[in-house]
Amino acid sequence: MKLHWMEVYGDTSMQGLQKTGKYLTDSQYYSCLLTYHSTRPDFWILCTRILNINDTFKYLLAIRTYAISPEYFVAMYKAFDEIQKNRIMFNIVSGDIHPSEKSIDDIIFGKENFDTIEKRLDYTNEWIKKVFSILDRQKQVRPEIVMSGSSEKTLQTASLFADYNLCMLNEYRQDKKKFQKNKNRMVCVGMTIRKSYEEAEKFVDNIDCKTDKKWSIFGTEKQILEEIDNLEKDGVTDLLIRNHRGDHQFELIHHLVKKYNKSFKKEN
Numbered sequence: 001m002k003l004h005w006m007e008v009y010g011d012t013s014m015q016g017l018q019k020t021g022k023y024l025t026d027s028q029y030y031s032c033l034l035t036y037h038s039t040r041p042d043f044w045i046l047c048t049r050i051l052n053i054n055d056t057f058k059y060l061l062a063i064r065t066y067a068i069s070p071e072y073f074v075a076m077y078k079a080f081d082e083i084q085k086n087r088i089m090f091n092i093v094s095g096d097i098h099p100s101e102k103s104i105d106d107i108i109f110g111k112e113n114f115d116t117i118e119k120r121l122d123y124t125n126e127w128i129k130k131v132f133s134i135l136d137r138q139k140q141v142r143p144e145i146v147m148s149g150s151s152e153k154t155l156q157t158a159s160l161f162a163d164y165n166l167c168m169l170n171e172y173r174q175d176k177k178k179f180q181k182n183k184n185r186m187v188c189v190g191m192t193i194r195k196s197y198e199e200a201e202k203f204v205d206n207i208d209c210k211t212d213k214k215w216s217i218f219g220t221e222k223q224i225l226e227e228i229d230n231l232e233k234d235g236v237t238d239l240l241i242r243n244h245r246g247d248h249q250f251e252l253i254h255h256l257v258k259k260y261n262k263s264f265k266k267e268n
Contacts, residue, residue: 001232002030003257004060006188006242010250012043018050023251024057027258031060031089033240038067044076053084060146062091065123070130077143089144091166092128094120094154121153128161146186150178158182164238169215176235186238187231192218193252207244216244221256228260 005024010016012034024032034043047059063073080088094117128145135142147158148166155178158165165182169189172179179185190212194200200218207213217227228239241257243250 001228001236002238003260004031004033004186004238004240005029005057005257006033006035006240008035008242009245012040012046014046014050017046018052021050021052021055021057023254025055027254028261029057029257030238031058033060033091034062036062036064036067036093044080047088048080048083051084051087055087058087058089058144060089060091062093064093065127066094066120070127070134073131074134074138074140078138078140081141081143089146089163091146091148092124092162093148094124121151121157125153125157128157132161155179155181166240169217171215172234172236180235184237185235186240187236188215188240188242190216190244191224191241191253192216192244192247193221193224193249193256194219196220197223203247204244207246212244221252221259224256225260 005020007017007020010020020032034047036043043059044061047061068076077088077090132142134140144164145162146164146166147154147162149155149158150167150171155165159181162182164184164186165179166186166188167179169187172185172187190204192200192203194203197219200220204213204216204218217224219227231239241253243253
């Protein structure tokens, strides 16, 4: 199983991303997901600036299809690939708009094409087809694509165009068969590691958003490794790991991932 890191609560300045990169390379993560928000600096540009040729993980950048044209996306990807090959992949999302974002409210022309999730899903389907047609025409290698979501339309689009489908742990457990059409099934989990199961559960139970527990795995290092093994037996091919807000012991997660990856390589 490939393990990926999702940077949510860490320092995402250039200096912070460089520090995180050292952890990710040392622990041998496959990728690091950086999310999108219309009011934040662009991670694609920041990652290009701090790119370290000695790092081994890939930047997994979230892309909202309505925020960038297929033509410009391809141009950006080709430029990054010239700097260092095989260091970037993309999480293509139709876009759940955060209440604090107003980027669609005053979009220049075409607001009626993006004002519902269904319309954005339709647009995403056409967007990715256009991206691949440009890449193929230019004989450019396609990047790895992750598509988030659990709707039938998203799963169908992912099965046609994406290398991975991404969903939350509770969604996968509710209906595993639903995701079988996708070759690589990436599941997102919140991870908490402590010296005892009770200590870990107490932390998770005190999280402000109580529903987060549904997609969390927690316990001792040994218990977490057993959970990962069980998820792999259940058909999960990739695990996207994030910590919870206020969990300052996230280095325990990186230590576990390093241990898991070393063990995995010995077995293979």
